[in-house]
Amino acid sequence: MSAIAATEPFLERAPQLLRDAATGFLPEPWRWLVNSLIAIGVILAVFGTLFAFLTLAERKILGRVQNRPGPNRTPLPFIKIKFFGLAQPFADGVKSLTKEDIVPRDADQVLHFLAPVVLLAFSIITFAVIPFGRHLVPVELDAGVLYFFAAGAATELAVFMAGWASHNKYSLLAAMRALAQLISYELPLLLAWVPVVLVAGSLSTTEIVTAQAGWKFGFLPHWYVFTPWGFAGFVIFIVAALAESNRSPFDLPEAESELIAGHLTEYSGFKYALFFMAEYFGMIALSGMAITLFLGGWRAPLPFLEWIPSYAWFGAKLIVLLLGFIWIRATFPRLRMDQLTRFAWKFLVPLALINLGNAAFWSLTSHWTGALQLIRWAVSLVLIVGPFVLMGRKLSAGVAPRVYRYAPS
């Protein structure tokens, strides 16, 4: 991490000051080691807690959407006050730790054990390159974005391992679905962020955030989501991220109404909890990457709000995105397998490719000013909205609009 100017606000420097106070007396190689260990510990603690309360938030919000209270009976320890079921995550943790760990007799013992470990390991190492704040980047890599998606690509392999090793037909079906889903959605996910790299001119997460600095007319931030290609890329990225993290409406590998619990069928106790942990970590990491690539990273949305420390802005954006994911899960029905793959190959991939050309146009016309700027916006908008409308019509031909025959409209 680079040296920090003492002129910056205290809150911005606080994490570093705290760390240096703790490790400042150590000689150099040890200091680096301890600093890295502290970074790892903080990431695990912060996102572990976020995971715990995210499960609670998800269950409460899903409950509200479905007109039921959600978990509300878990009292806070020792004081017996039922405060919105706030202690539920800890009760769940104790439960999954103390449950019996069942491994089927016919299962592939080694792979069955290895699958949750591999899944969780690869979900966690993706956090290493996300810039959580102005000075809070755990590892600065020249090819940080590539590292992130390389680590993320290995997670679906673990889902396959789990499904295949369980020696259960539902699990095997889930494994096949997971593979098909990964092959289909890996492409739009990768193609969605390539325009950002093209325009920012760097694969480093820190430099991508730096490239989104500044204000238009003094108050509009230069985030990529506020450009035509950036908005399209953001939406494609979020859709593909939902599919990559096996979230509803793309949770086909564990579709509980079709496959019991898919690849999780033969897992119990703490291994089951590890799968859940990895799913939420994957979702948090992909949201963090979406923020970094499209939503300006840790930057404040308005100039006069810049006194709030950068990591607070990152956290706020992260929570908004995660709540959006929960909202999507509560709202949309699950896709069918053929719809899932058709949507990826016939809609998202071509749209992402067109968007790449759009970003190339944007990058080539960056010197246009005045009236030409308006033309630039118009052309870019047409380049993405046109194909969207045309392909959407073709995809939904014969399907939409839906006719409600039995329900009054």
Next chain:
Amino acid sequence: MNAALAFIAVLTLASAAVAMALRNLIHSALLLIASWFGLAAFYLWAGAEFVAFAQVLVYVGAISMVVLFAVLLTRRSRQDLAVEPASLGRALSALLVGATVAVVLARAIFATPLAVAPTATPTISVRQLGAQLMGPHAAALLVVGVILTVALLGAVVLAATDRADSKENAP
């Protein structure tokens, strides 16, 4: 430094060797993926970050999926996953193909004038690497892309072919 290299090399070669020796195709495929990880670790050891991540992304993320998909779709049951013991014809064709690949690779390696290791490690940014890939080496990149597409199509064709002895076709 050399101990790390030896460790990575042993891990890569051992997993590749065991992958060939095993009879269970899924285990072989997973070990092959472990071997690809070893290659990525080697690139990291050599300081080629970009190549290492690209290796993981392409091989572990995509090619492994195609391999596993092909294995799963072309087998009828779990028992079918074990390959029957090799016959003489198989051994001969394996030797022939292996020897051909080895000769081609060896010739290519010996024909290349390898530079003596420079004293200072060159630092190449991703931008320079990209310019090289898109400029002088664009043809090679396109050929690699075509090979990957052919492999994907091959997997689909293998999987989509109706087997004459499948249950649906039985009288």
